[in-house]
Amino acid sequence: MxxxxxxxxxxxxxxxxxxxxxxxxxxxxxxxxxxxxxxxxxxxxxxxxxxxxxxxxxxxxxxxxxxxxxxxxxxxNYAGRLVVGLKLMVGAIDCVLTDLATTPLVSRQVTVRDPSPQSTVEACATAVSKLLADRKAPAGAELSGIGIAVPGVIDQGVCRLSHRFNWVDVPIAAMLAELVHVPVWADDDTNAFALAQQLFGLGRHHRTVGALAIGAGISCAVVIDGAVHHGASGAAGKLGHSIYDPNGPPCECGRRGCLQTFFSEPALVRRWRDGKGISGAVTRHDMVDAARAGDEMAVHLLSEAGEGIGRFLGAFCNTVDPEVIVAGGEAVTFGDFLFEPMRRALERHAMWTPPPITPDWADDSWARGAAALATQRLFDFESRPGEIAVPAM
Ligand SMILES: [Zn+2]
The missing domain is CATH 1.10.10.10 (Winged helix-like DNA-binding domain superfamily/Winged helix DNA-binding domain)
Known part of the structure; x- marks a missing residue:
């Protein structure tokens, strides 16, 4: 029996x-x-x-x-229910209302002047109401959950640490759930990006998928046998805080010379601007235009970045052995000026056949990643046999 x-x-x-x-x-x-x-x-x-x-x-x-x-x-029935994805950035939140396949229905960006947890969740709750008011969703589809993506160490809905927002032990998911009255799930933004790739994106037909994010910071995430790997305390994937040069510039984490102090997108643009002696504001688009026009300093910096990140990515591949690496973040704008040197470095540093590095060009992948946090839990897509089964809906 x-x-x-x-x-x-x-x-x-x-x-x-x-x-x-x-x-x-x-x-x-x-x-x-x-x-x-x-x-x-x-x-x-x-x-x-x-x-x-x-x-x-x-x-x-x-x-x-x-x-x-x-x-x-x-x-x-992807259209039967709605979820919201919120990606927290410094000064702004990318918000998207999607169906359960994370297909965007309404998107907006809201600005947040005060990065305190309370102001942030209030801005999130207001954004959710506005998204629902703007929706062109099928009649009857209800909001079933919200995913919130935060750069940092996130464990069980609690932001243990986020350098970018100066948060320590903030129960962000519970705080927002209290205002919006639907379930809220939180995770690190790169983990959310990796999950969306695994469920509906470039990693759909692979079991072990690596994600590399190069934006305001550098981080990686890994989906192993269909599940995002969080580590013992939610701190897995902090590739950008691997030390590249111990005598390098101070990092947001309090140490010196982390990989991202040299090669994050803002660091690269700043180094190029300073190197060229440009006084006004410049963007990554100016830098890539210069590289295309043959600017040696831009080409050299991007090549150095590809080489530097590729070396650490080699160690990542030797440890994890992913089938594919999906790259995202603002730095995908740099295209093959960045990725070709990275692929060559990976060839040299990976012991086994290195996986392809595939840039994801879609702008909305990050907010959709946040939405995937909710859709995954609502469908119970990710949990593996042996885990406690929670009723899916
Ligand atoms: Zn660091």
């Missing part, structure tokens, strides 16, 4: 298996699900009925042409 707990666990595992199969490979019939998953047709029918009742799955149109009983494709 099976215990109730076992039945609940196997039900949760079967739901997860079927949802993930449809997410990765698209709509399919019940018979196809049984063949692919190895579950019995009765088990598939049971789980699918349950998910249809909950409006998480919907039946599609049977294909025309074939004689006899035509199989009905079952698909995920």
């Amino acid at each position: 099976k215990l109730k707990g076992d039945q609940q666990t196997s039900r949760a595992l079967n739901r997860r298996l079927i949802l993930n199969m449809i997410r990765a490979d698209g709509p399919m019939s019940r018979a196809e699900m049984a063949t692919r998953s190895g579950l019995s047709p009765a088990a598939v029918t049971f789980v699918v009925s349950e998910l249809l009742n909950e409006n998480i799955l919907v039946e599609g149109e049977a294909s025309l042409g074939a004689p006899g009983r035509r199989p009905i494709p079952i698909k995920i």
